[in-house]
Amino acid sequence: NFLSKACKEKGIPIKTNTQAAGFITESRDGKKTITGVRAVLNNAPIEFKANSGVIIATGGFTANQKLCSQLDPRLKNMKFTGSPCATGDIFKAVEEVGGQLKDLEEIQCNLGPVQKFSHRSGYHTDVKRHILVNNEGKRFVAEDGLRDVLRDAVLSQPEGEVFILVDSDGFQDLSSRFQQNGAASESLGYGWKANSVKELAEKMKVSPANLEEALSQYNAAVDSKKDVFGREAWMLVKKIEKPPFYATKARMAIHYTMGGIVIDTQARVLDKDSQPIEHLYAAGEATTGVHGTNRVGGNGILDAFVFGRIAGESAATHK
Ligand SMILES: Cc1cc2nc3c(=O)[nH]c(=O)nc-3n(C[C@H](O)[C@H](O)[C@H](O)COP(=O)(O)OP(=O)(O)OC[C@H]3O[C@@H](n4cnc5c(N)ncnc54)[C@H](O)[C@@H]3O)c2cc1C
Structure with missing residues (x-):
């Protein structure tokens, strides 16, 4: 304008x-x-x-x-x-x-949805608030990595599909557009909300034990400022522990050349x-x-x- x-x-x-x-x-x-x-x-x-x-x-x-x-x-x-x-x-x-x-x-990629781009959840837009897990419910990369590292890590997962996870605080901090997109992904069957990590894992069809382990390891890393995947200390500031928990399935999308x-x-x-x-x-x-x-x-x-x-x-x- x-x-x-x-x-x-x-x-x-x-x-x-x-x-x-x-x-x-x-x-x-x-x-x-x-x-x-x-x-x-x-x-x-x-x-x-x-x-x-x-x-x-x-x-x-x-x-x-x-x-x-x-x-x-x-x-x-x-x-x-x-x-x-x-x-x-x-x-x-x-x-x-x-x-x-x-x-x-x-070519740079960024996380997008599994279906229409207008329904990308955007749960990953605040790096401090989310983790990524694969279809075994395990973390596989430092989520604050450079975009080419993230692209390569996501593309090497089965089907190139991963899950983005936030808790209630992370969800509340998202823009209203991304909250609405999250709700849209729920209605389309690739987004889930649950009151416990176990329930969320069951909805995502990943191992509850693995997902609980991934979150407890991540939350421990927030305390110790040491992450097994090498996330920076200043990106280890918010635990993911407050229900309800939210997840969406995501794939890489071409973002910038x-x-x-x-x-x-x-x-x-x-x-x-x-x-x-x-x-x-x-x-x-x-x-x-x-x-x-x-x-x-x-x-x-x-x-x-x-x-x-x-x-x-x-x-x-x-x-
Ligand atoms: C979803 C998304 C989120 C982004 N978020 C950010 C962000 O938060 N911060 C940030 O800095 N960057 C962000 N970017 C990147 C940013 O949008 C681009 O860097 C920026 O728009 C590039 O500006 P540009 O003017 O070079 O090209 P564009 O904005 O792409 O404009 C190019 C224009 O040229 C027109 N055009 C193309 N070919 C022709 C032709 N042959 N003849 C006439 N016209 C033509 C196109 O229709 C378009 O209108 C984001 C990109 C995307 C896709």
Whole structure:
């Protein structure tokens, strides 16, 4: 809203439902220069002239199941957490003008539901409040691990399915949306609530003895600040002991793509020789290199805003 208001005030038109499909180029002083964008609006081609430059801000390719599973076969048929428009369709056009793509195989996953994404419980969103167990009712990973560690650990469980567990305090601390999603997962048969750990285990169809052991070991680790799975001491602050207890089944979902278009510190798109392509800029999830192989939660918006602003400045000031 803030950004669209600012565009409106400055008389900058916003075209929605318009898919950028390619770049218009000219040779200036012997250099390939981007001078516009070819797009599609209502199935009809349309061109936009760009006096100062073109900024690519088309996001990642988490919804491109074909590409993601080619890059990492473990992601085959996996759901995605974001917009269905995150297809990376602009990459072809970037390559056509000589742009460099890198590290596409670095794909981040996050816990999602076993069915519709709109019903993901979000019980894992407060790391201090939850544990993960497998279908034997045993913990298998430090829940505060980096997202690639968690992805690999969850994908190595049978069927790639795990359970997220919170107690009454953890549930109360969730946003109302995630509480509602938890209730939705109960009605869909992959979420459970119970007044004892034993009863919860029976509903989850896991071994009650294992689940009780997992929770008592975890609660002891909160006291000792030493966790057998290596959870950090500052992530061992809340016991999971107050009924009712809640659990949902979860699977990994494709969440964020760290690879993409190579840019420099001025947000200029680089070619295969790492030289800037004249008047072509990129920012946000469409790019690569900012997060390495593991985006830390919260840094996606930061990246988009910081490099979006740099790209705008670069385009406005470049001669
Ligand atoms: C469920 C979820 C939760 C998240 N939570 C957080 C969080 O708490 N904190 C955080 O920092 N980050 C979070 N992220 C990541 C964050 O959303 C992204 O880092 C951020 O949205 C990237 O911004 P962007 O502008 O680069 O791309 P996007 O926000 O993806 O925007 C790209 C836009 O370009 C459009 N587009 C795509 N292709 C074309 C084309 N060819 N032509 C025209 N338009 C096109 C798309 O439709 C979209 O509107 C979350 C992501 C998800 C999926």
